[in-house]
Amino acid sequence: MSIAYRREIDGLRAIAVLPVVFYHAGLSWLSGGFLGVDVFFVISGYLITSLLIGDIQRGRLSIVDFYERRARRILPALFVVLAVTTCLAWIWMLPADLRVYSRSLSSVAVFLSNVFFFRNKDYFADEFDMHPLLHTWSLAVEEQFYLLFPLLLLFLFRRGTRTCIIGLSVMLLASLMLAQWTSENEPRAGFYLIYTRAWELLAGAICAFVPRQDKGRFSTVLPMLGMVGLLVSYVMFDRYTPHPSFLTVVPVLGTVLVIVFASQRDLIGALLSSRIMVWIGLISYSLYLWHYPLLVFAKIRSVPAPTPLTIASLVVLAFVLSALTWRFVEQPFRRHREGLFSRRGIFIGSAAMSALVFSVGVAIFATDGAPDRKALRNLDLPRLTESLAPNRGLSNECNGRMPVPxxxxxxxxxxxxxxxxxxxxxxxxxxxxxxxxxxxxxxxxxxxxxxxxxxxxxxxxxxxxxxxxxxxxxxxxxxxxxxxxxxxxxxxxxxxxxxxxxxxxxxxxxxxxxxxxxxxxxxxxxxxxxxxxxxxxxxxxxxxxxxxxxxxxxxxxxxxxxxxxxxxxxxxxxxxxxxxxxxxxxxxxxxxxxxxxxxxxxxxxxxxxxxxxxxxxxxxxxxxxxxxxxxxxxxxxxxxxxxxxxxxxxxxxxxxxxxxxxxxxxxxxxxxxxxxxxx
The missing domain is CATH 3.40.50.1110 (SGNH hydrolase)
Structure with a gap:
């Protein structure tokens, strides 16, 4: 089995990334824009599994090849964005905030940022966001999933396609049931952790076993129904909707219907295959990386909060940076395979850069947020820090303690x-x-x-x-x-x-x-x-x-x-x-x-x-x-x-x-x- 290029899938990436960008930019009517990440998970599961099945059927599955492809796809653009965000954090953040940033930076380097933010940040909390790397939680989920998934797929596939589909379906249902439970009992864990997100990736993986259904009487209606489900979810979901949960089946199923049934011969497939949608889809990864730090640092830098015009300008800037990153960072690392771009160069460079990023985070944390930075030397930092410290009254102990301390x-x-x-x-x-x-x-x-x-x-x-x-x-x-x-x-x-x-x-x-x-x-x-x-x-x-x-x-x-x-x-x-x-x-x-x-x-x-x-x-x-x-x-x-x-x-x-x-x-x-x- 091999996977042919499908323009409509790139267009579907655009349908995933644009709501995320606009949601983070504060577009109030797009209250469920965060669901774009769920759409990305389904697309990723479909594409990666399709490639793996093709390699298995040809007898050419190589775990080393798989991780090389992931490194080329994910790491170069990520390291560029991390370098820029760290410089901006160094210039603009107060020591206490930079200290927190340093911990998130180190967690990104080892793809554990979802665990870090699970412990430290409610994604939907009202408080002002001082976490420029919050959006990297989804990258961590994907990499944790793909750490063992190729071996699991190979193990199941060798026992037959039917066994493989049944095995993946059982895991999907188990993950979905856990997602529903956490939505009622531990929603923060459900939002961030791999156990309750795996079913979305598995939904895409199962799509890879289903032959394209782009012909017949349902091939036009079902992609449209799937797109309607997606768009309605973007508008109807909000921060109070239990998520991920049984309700999240609506956008996930909508994505599945588009993947399985859409083609360039139907209306939805044709729209997704348009030049502008495909272009946005191609730069979607870089756009996802760039947009959030720009918006967060604008809030950190602005007095008072940034205006709508400033936010709109930053969204445009995110598109420009994303196009440049796709052209001059993503593409060279994915296409060239000699010298520094060879497999050896990729693995050594990735390991070295990950170690460097992790070490920078540790070093900043060890200096307690680098309070001796030149830009801060003339400020009364203790007073500024104290003014932002939690005000718990008489004592930090006065929080739910009875008898009274x-x-x-x-x-x-x-x-x-x-x-x-x-x-x-x-x-x-x-x-x-x-x-x-x-x-x-x-x-x-x-x-x-x-x-x-x-x-x-x-x-x-x-x-x-x-x-x-x-x-x-x-x-x-x-x-x-x-x-x-x-x-x-x-x-x-x-x-x-x-x-x-x-x-x-x-x-x-x-x-x-x-x-x-x-x-x-x-x-x-x-x-x-x-x-x-x-x-x-x-x-x-x-x-x-x-x-x-x-x-x-x-x-x-x-x-x-x-x-x-x-x-x-x-x-x-x-x-x-x-x-x-x-x-x-x-x-x-x-x-x-x-x-x-x-x-x-x-x-x-x-x-x-x-x-x-x-x-x-x-x-x-x-x-x-x-x-x-x-x-x-x-x-x-x-x-x-x-x-x-x-x-x-x-x-x-x-x-x-x-x-x-x-x-x-x-x-x-x-x-x-x-x-x-x-x-």
Missing amino acids: DSCATSESPKVAVWGDSFAMHLVVGLTAAYPELGVVQLTKSLCAPIAGIAFADRGRTGESPQACLDFSDRVLDYVTSTDSIDYVIVSSPFYYLFEPGGLAAVDGAMDPEGPQSTVLRNLEKTLERLESAGKTPIVVSPPPSNGQNLGYCVVNAELRGADPDLCDFPFADIQPELLEVGEMLHQLEGRHKVVWLDRILCDADGMCRASDGSTAYYRDGRHLSKEGSRELGCRTGGWFLFGDEPNGPADSGAVVVPANDRPCGQFQQNADLAQSGE
């Missing part, structure tokens, strides 16, 4: 309890700075809202079952209601992650048929009422305003580039819709419970929300307050106005000005009740 309480008889997730953590510094003698106990757990009976259901982000949050909330309620010294309970969370499709886990009877927002509000009110019935005064604090950009990094980046930090400020009208939705929910609590609005503190009368005050970054990332920002704002407002009256005005107007307070922090006049703090 000593480091998470400022008094043996605390007057105030702070309960919630990371958005409660970031209030503690400001509160204790304004009231240093106040007895405070911190009762916080990441992604665990201060509500009894419900919890966040996505284990891919929490790394544990929702029951851990449910149990923590019950223990906090028992502790607070049974501790006589506690008079006030400050509860805070962004809450919106509970609104995500499938994001809510509830105990029996806690789920409201009207939807997650209604469920959250009802159970939050019940929790507040339970606190009040125990003689406690609950105070709800809203999340800070955010426009979705990494505001903390923007302010730091402004100082790095010598730009005005005011460029990081944003109008209230740009606040993210989910935060407005949370605001609407919290408004329904007013009148019955006290609600403190942080947008009244951070947004002024002109409707502009501030990201900094001079050199002080209020935020450490896109949504959380920095330590210094929390301290500054807490001092200025007398502890977030928690125990006094806020300025009047609607929280959604952005029209309230909070003047700076001239008194030093910790010198506010405390009322008599608070003065008896139990210290």
Whole structure:
């Protein structure tokens, strides 16, 4: 068996790479553009298996030949991109970020970047992406698959074609079943790891055993049906769709239908075989390599975030670089087989370059991100690094620990309890700075809202079952209601992650048929009422305003580039819709419970929300307050106005000005009740 060149397959590569590029560029309506990687997996499985079957049938299968072809195809362009990204990282990244980059660089060199990002990065997380090599996870998956696949195929093929197809089909089903399980229980592992991605490559591999079905009454309809399935998936899937899972069968099957049934004689095959589609397909590998680092470094370099015009220009630049890389890097290494391009030269060069890349990563990591670089010598790096550090309140130990560690309480008889997730953590510094003698106990757990009976259901982000949050909330309620010294309970969370499709886990009877927002509000009110019935005064604090950009990094980046930090400020009208939705929910609590609005503190009368005050970054990332920002704002407002009256005005107007307070922090006049703090 031999494989003839099929122009429509190159065109199908274009259908795979373009959605990925546009998705990463922020094209909102292409919410499932990331599925282009799945299409690549199917195409790769088909082409590689077809070549291997041809070699086996001719009795010429050579594992050495196979890996030589893979090295020629994958490594030259990859090393060029790695060299450029490492130079840009060296110039533009802060030490902490460069240190993380160095680890990802070393993982790419040994094709384990999927494992690295599985441990360190949620692909769909909202936070600003500082990982220029995130997209290399898919290369690692492919190379891990092909490490043993040729030997497995040879073993099965020698036992007959039927046995081979059955064996591959059994493995496909096992991998698909595992993908479905992980989509419900460990979605991050399912996304990144080979075990749950192998079925997509195997789907393509099985296509190599199926004779072309480009004739007959279905040869026109089925390719069209497959393409419709692909395009609909690109639009209908989003970050909340379980993936990979049974639902991923739709784009994978669509790709299979195009591979098996399309030809240049039908409409879909003709479109895919057009000159422009074939050209994009030919440069698709280089385009995949180039586009993502360019977009990430634009975000790293820009103050504020890059404009749509800048993003569009970078996409065009990615095409230009990809065409040059295909012409002057990919093609010479694939065509020439003498001298440096000989098999010996390829293997020695690949090993040497891989070792060099790995060593560079290790060296940068060993220097702790190279803080002595010339571009950073005149900067106050400790202050900049601290401004971006996680703000976990009193201590890093205050994350889901019960009984309460000593480091998470400022008094043996605390007057105030702070309960919630990371958005409660970031209030503690400001509160204790304004009231240093106040007895405070911190009762916080990441992604665990201060509500009894419900919890966040996505284990891919929490790394544990929702029951851990449910149990923590019950223990906090028992502790607070049974501790006589506690008079006030400050509860805070962004809450919106509970609104995500499938994001809510509830105990029996806690789920409201009207939807997650209604469920959250009802159970939050019940929790507040339970606190009040125990003689406690609950105070709800809203999340800070955010426009979705990494505001903390923007302010730091402004100082790095010598730009005005005011460029990081944003109008209230740009606040993210989910935060407005949370605001609407919290408004329904007013009148019955006290609600403190942080947008009244951070947004002024002109409707502009501030990201900094001079050199002080209020935020450490896109949504959380920095330590210094929390301290500054807490001092200025007398502890977030928690125990006094806020300025009047609607929280959604952005029209309230909070003047700076001239008194030093910790010198506010405390009322008599608070003065008896139990210290």
